[in-house]
Amino acid sequence: MGEASRTAARAGRSTAGLLGRPERWLLYGLATMGALLMLIPVYWMVVTSFKAPGDILHYPMQWLPAPWYLGNYARVFEVIPFFLYFFNSLLVAGAVALSNLALCSLAGYSLANFHYPGRDVVFVAIIATMMIPVQLLFIPLFLVVKTLDLTNTYWSLILPAAMNPMAVFLMRQGMLGMPRELAEAARIDGAGELRIFLRIVMPLMTPTLVTLLIFTFTWSWNAFLWPLIVIKSSELFTLPLGLSAFQDLYGIEYGPLMAAMTITVLPMFIAFATLQRYFIKGMALTGLKV
Amino acid sequence: MGLDGAEVPLSPTTLQGRPLWRRLHLPDRYSLFGMAIILPALVFFLVFRVIPLAYALWVSFHEWNLIRPMQWVGLQNYWRAFSDEAFLESLWHSFLYAAVVVAFALSLALLVAVLLDQKLRFAAVYRGIFFMPVVMSWVVISIVWRVMYAPTFGLVSNVLGWFGLPDVPILTNGALALFGIMIMGTWHALGFYMVVFLAGLQTIPVHLYEAALIDGAGKLQTFTKITLPLLRPTMLFAMVMCTIDTLQVFVQVYLMTRGGPADSTMVAVYYIYRTAFYLQEMGYGAALGMILLLLVLGVTLLYLRFVKVEAYY
Numbered sequence: 056m057g058e059a060s061r062t063a064a065r066a067g068r069s070t071a072g073l074l075g076r077p078e079r080w081l082l083y084g085l086a087t088m089g090a091l092l093m094l095i096p097v098y099w100m101v102v103t104s105f106k107a108p109g110d111i112l113h114y115p116m117q118w119l120p121a122p123w124y125l126g127n128y129a130r131v132f133e134v135i136p137f138f139l140y141f142f143n144s145l146l147v148a149g150a151v152a153l154s155n156l157a158l159c160s161l162a163g164y165s166l167a168n169f170h171y172p173g174r175d176v177v178f179v180a181i182i183a184t185m186m187i188p189v190q191l192l193f194i195p196l197f198l199v200v201k202t203l204d205l206t207n208t209y210w211s212l213i214l215p216a217a218m219n220p221m222a223v224f225l226m227r228q229g230m231l232g233m234p235r236e237l238a239e240a241a242r243i244d245g246a247g248e249l250r251i252f253l254r255i256v257m258p259l260m261t262p263t264l265v266t267l268l269i270f271t272f273t274w275s276w277n278a279f280l281w282p283l284i285v286i287k288s289s290e291l292f293t294l295p296l297g298l299s300a301f302q303d304l305y306g307i308e309y310g311p312l313m314a315a316m317t318i319t320v321l322p323m324f325i326a327f328a329t330l331q332r333y334f335i336k337g338m339a340l341t342g343l344k345v
Numbered sequence: 346m347g348l349d350g351a352e353v354p355l356s357p358t359t360l361q362g363r364p365l366w367r368r369l370h371l372p373d374r375y376s377l378f379g380m381a382i383i384l385p386a387l388v389f390f391l392v393f394r395v396i397p398l399a400y401a402l403w404v405s406f407h408e409w410n411l412i413r414p415m416q417w418v419g420l421q422n423y424w425r426a427f428s429d430e431a432f433l434e435s436l437w438h439s440f441l442y443a444a445v446v447v448a449f450a451l452s453l454a455l456l457v458a459v460l461l462d463q464k465l466r467f468a469a470v471y472r473g474i475f476f477m478p479v480v481m482s483w484v485v486i487s488i489v490w491r492v493m494y495a496p497t498f499g500l501v502s503n504v505l506g507w508f509g510l511p512d513v514p515i516l517t518n519g520a521l522a523l524f525g526i527m528i529m530g531t532w533h534a535l536g537f538y539m540v541v542f543l544a545g546l547q548t549i550p551v552h553l554y555e556a557a558l559i560d561g562a563g564k565l566q567t568f569t570k571i572t573l574p575l576l577r578p579t580m581l582f583a584m585v586m587c588t589i590d591t592l593q594v595f596v597q598v599y600l601m602t603r604g605g606p607a608d609s610t611m612v613a614v615y616y617i618y619r620t621a622f623y624l625q626e627m628g629y630g631a632a633l634g635m636i637l638l639l640l641v642l643g644v645t646l647l648y649l650r651f652v653k654v655e656a657y658y
Contacts (some may be wrong), residue, residue, distance in 0.1 A: 072520060079394065082465060083465065086465060089460075089471075089475040093478070094474060096489050097477060097489075099489060099492070099493055100489045112472075113498065114497055114502075116503045161382040161385065161386065162629065164382065165380070166383065169375070171376040181390065184390075184394045186589055186638075186645055187398065189593075191635075191637060192394070193618075193632035194622075195398070195401040196397045200391065214389070220390070237397065248375070248378045248600075258523060273479070273480050279484050279596050293483075295484040298485065299600065302600075309492055312492075313492075320480070320482070320485055323480040323481070331472065338544040345586055
């Protein structure tokens with residue numbers, strides 16, 4: 056379906072124009088109230104990160120820091136090698152996201168567009184493993200990683216997450232809904248299969264790829280338990296490990312803790328805000344069916 | 346589940362008639378390309394999913410503490426699980442958590458999605474705010490909420506104070522701790538399923554709404570007669586995903602209460618983790634993992650069946 060026609064149709068479908076003024080105000084009121092409730096924890100985190108140590112424990116609480124105190128942020132960089140953890144997280148999550156994009160778009164294309172013996176078996180196996188709580192695999196996975204002699208390395212964080220079954224599933228669903236005419240035309244013109252995939256299929260899949268990028272990057276950026284199991288040396292810590300260690304060591308210092316967390320989530324907020332346009336479209340294109 | 350969504354595309358080999366190797370049912374060059382490009386993903390899939398899973402199954406029939414050699418005990422670990430009251434209770438906590446969070450998160454997510462679908466101005470801003478928790482790490486979320494729940498200076502204590510209610514320490518109260526974690530879980534899950542529902546709403550054909558409008562259907566009627574039934578596949582997807590996800594509840598508990606007070610927030614995955622990695626009972630831990638896996642699988646199949654049957658009424 057053409058994207059333009061769908062959007063045009065949607066603009067016409069809304070009943071919003073028929074709503075009376077009081078009803079619109081009610082809708083805005085509800086949405087705003089919900090949004091404010093959702094923001095409370097984030098607000099609490101940011102505001103606490105700017106409060107002086109004495110003000111944090113103040114009762115009743117102060118809605119805004121008075122005065123705004125920057126010492127917590129200075130303290131973060133003083134106590135933990137924040138940039139190192141940040142770099143580790145970026146390296147690992149970046150590698151995981153890229154390898155998922157490469158491996159899973161190829162696999163999804165294969166599952167959606169080709170016929171060969173065993174294809175459906177592979178697909179069902181991939182769906183089945185989506186249901187396995189990953190934590191349950193940690194025991195044997197740890198032993199596999201140990202056998203490969205990879206514990207306490209970046210590889211132990213990247214390789215087990217390099218192919219996410221969920222990502223394969225999303226790619227396949229997205230590829231099923233892709234128009235085939237362009238690829239067919241190129242094929243008749245004698246273009247190689249790899250060329251068709253890179254030049255025609257991938258650009259068509261941009262929204263789904265962005266969705267996948269956000270998902271896999273977020274999963275890796277936020278992963279905690281697996282890194283906790285395989286990483287022992289603190290110079291390989293990712294941000295969640297660093298934060299957890301920081302909480303264990305300086306748990307009473309709420310200000311610096313909140314400051315560290317604010318800097319941790321900021322890049323994710325910015326990334327999502329920038330990409331959310333594609334993201335919603337990508338979600339819609341995957342069909343969202345089981 | 347459309348396994349056969351793919352069609353055989355026009356490929357040069359089929360255009361040129363059927364060569365001998367094709368009549369022998371050997372894959373042609375086109376299919377070979379398809380098989381080749383899935384290989385890299387399959388290697389990772391085998392090494393990091395299939396082998397560990399098979400290995401876990403194998404270990405679950407043994408007694409093993411990582412130091413002494415494995416000892417075959419047959420189904421003994423599984424029998425032990427059924428009389429392990431602490432494990433059964435942890436299962437109960439996980440399912441209770443999942444049931445409450447799935448119910449609240451999904452109904453609130455649907456509400457917000459329908460609300461934001463009404464062409465509100467600044468819809469993107471609202472959407473972004475509701476989605477915020479999804480991109481936050483569980484470590485961050487757990488620490489923030491732990492501090493919010495802290496007695497005397499925490500946000501919750503302050504709010505209770507406004508209404509003249511006594512200051513209840515939520516996370517150290519056996520009756521309230523799990524409840525506190527559920528609220529946090531709902532807050533976290535809501536945004537993701539809002540996006541799922543928003544995407545689902547876009548797949549409903551516009552002409553149905555126009556027809557309803559012409560026929561003079563009210564807004565509530567349009568919602569219950571058109572939106573809800575047509576959203577059923579999306580709803581199923583959301584229910585399956587959310588259930589699988591919430592049954593895995595672990596990190597929050599680990600960081601906020603360590604299963605306490607008095608095991609009142611001890612959830613299944615935490616119990617398994619503790620059995621395997623602290624008590625070093627690998628065999629028993631693996632068996633417990635298998636049981637949880639079967640339960641998750643069972644719940645998913647139940648959903649699929651239930652909703653499929655309902656769809657044909």
